[in-house]
Amino acid sequence: MLFPQVNILLSTFNGTQYLREQLDSLLSQDYPNIFIHIRDDGSTDNTVDLLMSYQEKYSNIRVTVGENLGYIRSFFELVHNCEDRETELYAFCDQDDVWNPQKISRAVEKIQMSPDPSMTFYCSRMTLVDRDMKFIGVSPNPSQVDFGSAIMGFTYGCAVVIGNGIKQMFLQASPDDMLAHDWWACLIAAAFGHIVYDVEPQVNYRQHSSNASGGYRSELLPRLKFRIKELLERLFKGKPTVDFLNQAEKFIMTYDNIHIEKRYIIEELLILKKENNQMVSRLCYIFNPKLHAINSVDNAFLKLTILFGRH
Structure with a gap:
């Protein structure tokens, strides 16, 4: 198995309550080649101080502090500012979840099995948990994974890893046209590339009142x-x-x-x-x-x- 660099893209905003747990789960990935790009979207709490403490300790973390743009534009900036290398992959990440240790290695393995890894969009099922990480349920598996279902949307960014070709097409768009960065990337894959859906949940998706995207209504x-x-x-x-x-x-x-x-x-x-x-x-x-x-x-x-x- 090859080990292309996986760029984890994390946008933060007033995230001190859950952020440390998420950062620790990223650093505990069993995949050997990750780099964590973090953009703070104008936090007014102690989020930036927490991020800087991690950046000082870990060489594979880079923090950028910016003005408040909203989560779609903030993620767009993260994608835009990543160096462009053909074989690299990009994983969207939310500040309040917890990833399974094998999430990235599993995604890379499945993407590399695709006919065109650069134009492949990986997403997984999610384990739904409450603010205290207590089990609520699991997200439903989509009945179909194609362009028709992508128009309506069937995945969340915290479960997504994309190839460099999708990244390049993503940057051709305007963030003002997007309902969500992950949704747009899914449309690109459904229209021009490949979607790999993992039926095994790889993210503990925390449900609480401050979810940037509104949370997942599972029940x-x-x-x-x-x-x-x-x-x-x-x-x-x-x-x-x-x-x-x-x-x-x-x-x-x-x-x-x-x-x-x-x-x-x-x-x-x-x-x-x-x-x-x-x-x-x-x-x-x-x-x-x-x-x-x-x-x-x-x-x-x-x-x-x-x-x-x-x-």
Whole structure:
């Protein structure tokens, strides 16, 4: 097995409560070639002092202190500032999780088995834990891993490792067009490369009120409430909480060389949304398997939003 450098990209913001535990889990990886790039996004607590103490102790940690940009722009800066070496890999990392010791070695092994490691996106299932690291459950396995599911989103950045080719395409985009950095990278892989999904959880994903991305709604009732609320927002206020179609439109505008079949999935949705007299067409479309979510609640939400032209 070859050991390409894996660049762990960690954005921090007021993270002292859980950060030490996460840093220790990164340093305990059984993979021999990692470098940890950290950008602090304008913390006002003792996060920077904690990071500097680790940087002084470990030669494979580099800390940059910046202004508050928000987590998407902060991760974009991390990717942008990494040196460009063709064989290297990049792992997104959140400040409040705990990684399994074999996470990186397992990801590298699976990526190297891909037909094109540079254009491969690895993601794993997650173990969901509370703020005290007590077991809650596991994230569901997606029913399909393809462009149709990537449009809706099926993974979280803390479980993601990408090749250098995906990194290069990622930097062609604007962070203003992204709902999330990891989601955009997944779209790139689904459209132009390969996705490797690991059914074995490799991250302990901590659930608490301060999650930068809002946390993962794993249980049926909270997820159902979230989707009902979002559906009502779309139907009566026209303000989607998560505008996946707008992101998808920006995606095909950014990469005009996308295959026509994948482009058409998005363009067909845009047509159905813009024309008010498309109820019959929309009714037919919701039975089309080209677009799908990872569970029954999200699938029902998706079909209803399309049926009423609020997708």
